[in-house]
Amino acid sequence: MSIKYQLKRSKNRKTLAIKIKAKEVFVYAPMHLKQDFIEQWLMQKQGWINKHLEKQIKRVDAASVLTQKTLTILGEEINLIFVEGQVKSNVELVDGVLSINTSRRVKNVSDKQLALIADFAKNKLTDYCSAKAQRLAKQINESFHSVSVKHVRSRWGACDSKRRLQFNLQLVSAPLWVIEYVVAHEVAHLKVMDHSRRFWQTVESIYPDYRKAENWLKENGYKLDIFKLE
Numbered sequence: 001m002s003i004k005y006q007l008k009r010s011k012n013r014k015t016l017a018i019k020i021k022a023k024e025v026f027v028y029a030p031m032h033l034k035q036d037f038i039e040q041w042l043m044q045k046q047g048w049i050n051k052h053l054e055k056q057i058k059r060v061d062a063a064s065v066l067t068q069k070t071l072t073i074l075g076e077e078i079n080l081i082f083v084e085g086q087v088k089s090n091v092e093l094v095d096g097v098l099s100i101n102t103s104r105r106v107k108n109v110s111d112k113q114l115a116l117i118a119d120f121a122k123n124k125l126t127d128y129c130s131a132k133a134q135r136l137a138k139q140i141n142e143s144f145h146s147v148s149v150k151h152v153r154s155r156w157g158a159c160d161s162k163r164r165l166q167f168n169l170q171l172v173s174a175p176l177w178v179i180e181y182v183v184a185h186e187v188a189h190l191k192v193m194d195h196s197r198r199f200w201q202t203v204e205s206i207y208p209d210y211r212k213a214e215n216w217l218k219e220n221g222y223k224l225d226i227f228k229l230e
């Protein structure tokens with residue numbers, strides 16, 4: 001899967017450039033340069049990008065999911081309430097309200113609250129992606145080893161040579177049709193590992209409107225970064 005970045009095109013620009021600002025990757029490109037070309041160029045820069053992102057993400061700011069008080073999970077908006085000083089730490093979902101309860105023994109309350117929400121979201125996303133991947137893989141006669149969800153910085157999804165599919169926790173707040181695209185993308189890698197023409201044809205066979213989803217991620221993806229765990 002491609003790197004997460006914001007694309008800024010301008011008429012006056014003649015060359016490609018990357019900047020990393022506030023933990024986001026910005027790519028500056030000439031007006032009409034082909035997306036494919038930009039993507040390929042970015043792939044070569046992945047090592048550099050990761051190194052610089054790591055540098056910037058030494059300390060984490062306050063997690064926005066905690067300040068927002070709402071969370072979109074698989075297309076549904078959930079209100080969050082925080083209850084401290086409980087006997088046990090856990091989460092409970094009742095009528096669209098997720099209660100995040102922390103035990104009185106917890107020292108760093110916001111860390112714990114964040115971990116509880118992230119765990120909850122991770123389970124939901126894992127279930128969703130597993131079911132989707134199963135259905136889509138069947139359509140192209142492929143099978144996979146496992147599905148997992150992690151909080152990562154630079155990728156929406158991954159598929160390795162051992163046929164393990166991995167998805168970014170941040171996707172949980174994306175629209176369902178976008179999550180489905182990322183699953184379709186990684187499932188297509190079970191058949192074709194690279195981003196060749198054959199690969200995109202495979203994607204298209206299980207997810208026809210993939211360009212729209214790619215664009216959505218490019219334009220809005222950075223907004224999904226609400227689980228700041230490290």
Ligand SMILES: [Zn+2]
Binds near residue numbers: 001002185189195
């Ligand atoms: Zn890919």
